[in-house]
Amino acid sequence: MSRTIWDEGHEPGGRVVALGVALALTVAVIDGLLAGHVELLFDVCFVMICVGVALLVHPRDFFAVGVLPPLLMLGIFGLFSMGARERIGAAPGDGFLQALISALGHHSIALFVGYGLALTCLVIRRNRPSRGRVSPGSATSRPRPPARSQEYHPTSR
Numbered sequence: 001m002s003r004t005i006w007d008e009g010h011e012p013g014g015r016v017v018a019l020g021v022a023l024a025l026t027v028a029v030i031d032g033l034l035a036g037h038v039e040l041l042f043d044v045c046f047v048m049i050c051v052g053v054a055l056l057v058h059p060r061d062f063f064a065v066g067v068l069p070p071l072l073m074l075g076i077f078g079l080f081s082m083g084a085r086e087r088i089g090a091a092p093g094d095g096f097l098q099a100l101i102s103a104l105g106h107h108s109i110a111l112f113v114g115y116g117l118a119l120t121c122l123v124i125r126r127n128r129p130s131r132g133r134v135s136p137g138s139a140t141s142r143p144r145p146p147a148r149s150q151e152y153h154p155t156s157r
Helices: 013-035 040-056 059-066 068-083 096-106 108-127
Strands: none
Touching: 013 040, 013 059, 013 068, 040 068, 040 108, 059 068, 059 108, 068 096, 068 108, 096 108
């Protein structure tokens, strides 16, 4: 049986989260420098990062990647809102919170698509039977021996 993309996840959750943060920050900075503000390049890369981390993570760390996309986007735009509001398309008089909410609204489609695809990948990986293991009660599993009776049987009278 050949391995598929769904069988490949093996990295610990902490490493995958750190990779996702590093990649998203790098893309946001590069897109901000190239175009003057964060736009389509970031959105496309954000969706690809969400799917990539969902495929890389070890199954025991699905939760970390399951909550990553919204927190990742919130963190990135929070950093931009503190220092470089013009890079996320905020108006000159916008405060921190207004710039943050505006940026999240402008990139909500990428957040929705990235989050949805990441959760879909995690669900598919969770429900897919692992190689070499047989799920309980399947037709190919060995039958269990009958349970021993726990009754008391005295040997003498």
